[in-house]
Amino acid sequence: MSLSPFFRSPFTDITACLISHQTFGKCQKEEMRYMDCLEVYGLERGRVKCERLFADFHECQTNTLQFKRFMAMRAERDRQIAEGKLKGDEKFVTPRIDSF
Known part of the structure; x- marks a missing residue:
């Protein structure tokens, strides 16, 4: 993970927004x-202290948990x-709107 250019x-200042989500x-x-x-903990300690925040950010980017939940629901429907x-x-009935 690279946080700043060498x-x-x-x-680099102008193009920095291209690789962020801001x-x-x-x-x-x-x-x-x-x-x-x-910024508070620094790069080395921050990787350990901010691990949960990184996990949330990574999930937001990749949606892996959402995709796993979708695949589990599809497998259950196929099983039924x-x-x-x-x-x-x-x-082929869609779930109720408030079922999520």
């Missing part, structure tokens, strides 16, 4: 919390279809 110039990203708050924590619990139109 050589700093006006060009301009248009959905993970702005998580990134700022993590960067603030790193294979067992015959869901038949016909019940196979």
Whole structure:
């Protein structure tokens, strides 16, 4: 993980927003919390102390837990279809709006 360039110039300052989520990203708050924590503890201690904030930021970027939950729901639906619990139109019924 690289936090700052080796050589700093006006060009690196101008293009720094391209590799962060501060301009248009959905993970702005998580990134700022993590960067603030790193600023307080420094890079070496911050990697240990700010591990949970980094995990939240990483989840926001990658959505791995959301995808695992989706795959588990799909597997359960496929299992119910294979067992015959869901038949016909019940196979394709969407969840209720407040079920999330």
